Amino acid sequence: MNDVSRGRPQAFIFxxxxxxxxxxxxxxxxxxxxVARYGISMTPEDFAATESLAMPEEIAYYHRMLGIGESADALIDEAREMLREKYAHDVLLRPGVRAFLEAAHAAGIPMAIATSTDEDLVRLALAHNGIDGFFSALVTTEQAGASKEHPDVYDLALERLCEARGIAVPDHADVWVFEDALFGLMSSGSAGYRRVGVYDYEGRAARDDVQRTCEVFVDEFTELALxxxxxxxxxxDRG
Structure with a gap:
């Protein structure tokens, strides 16, 4: 990993x-x-194997495996209602995010979001935190047709960003992906994107693994600059 710049970025994908x-x-x-609503006790670690799936696929999986909910669709609707409340009121920005987005916007760098979470939930969180205006495109893994173990969602986000801004799709080496998930860092890197690895102490990825799988590594956006x-x-300076 190194911090050496290779020229002006053409886009940021978060x-x-x-x-x-x-x-x-x-x-x-x-x-x-x-699942506790249905009398089942499980720990967060029990859900690790399905972390890379889009939320509807993950919920449907637990309907099949655990037999909870009247149907997969009913369980998905129940989960979404719970999540809407959380994303609209409880989910907050990481430190330094707003300042970094403002700096990137001032530098004229187009920005998009590539997420495994449902679009409506992400938009609730962006609006709640007042950063929705920074992004010209928002793409989900469901829309891309593949999990983040594949680079499709980053490719589609870049295509839609460029379409929205009326610019040509740049080489992946001129585009930076900002990710905390190890599988996302690996798949975007395999497609030629440059990567900022953001460590999330609440996530499952080991800090050393994230640091090894990116060009620039930070614990928080407060450590980032352009x-x-x-x-x-x-x-x-990490020595």
Missing amino acids: DCDGTLVRSMGMWLSFYPEL DADGAPTCEV
């Missing part, structure tokens, strides 16, 4: 949960809370 907003702790408790070319760089 994950949302665990990267822009501090929501992973809520997600870790959400699934146990949901260099003279507009590329992200860490202001903390």
Whole structure:
């Protein structure tokens, strides 16, 4: 990993949960809370195997495996109602996010979101925190047709961002992906994107693994700045 810039970035693509907003702790408790309504006791670790799935796929999986809810669709609706309340009122920005987005906007860098979470939930959190105006596109893994174990969602986010801004799709090496999830960092890197790894202490990825799987690593956005070319760089000397 190094901080060496290779020129002006043409776009920034951000994950949302665990990267822009501090929501992973809520997600870790959400699934146990949901199944507890049906008298089932599970720990956050019991849900680790399905973390990369989009929320509807994950909920449908637990309907099949645990037999909870009248149907998969009914359980998904119940879960979404619970989540709407949390995203509209409880999910907050990580430290330094707003200042970094303002700096990137001032530098003229187009920005998009690529997320595994339902679009309506992400938009609630963005609006609640007053940062929805920074992003020209928002794409979900459900829309992309693949989990973040594949780079499809980043590719689609870039395409829609460029379409919205009326610009040509740039080379992936000129685009930065901001992610906390190890599988997202790995898949975006395999597609040629440059990566900012954002450690989330509430998530499941080990800090050392995140640090090894990106070009720039930070514990918080307060450590990030833009260099003279507009590329992200860490202001903390880690030796």
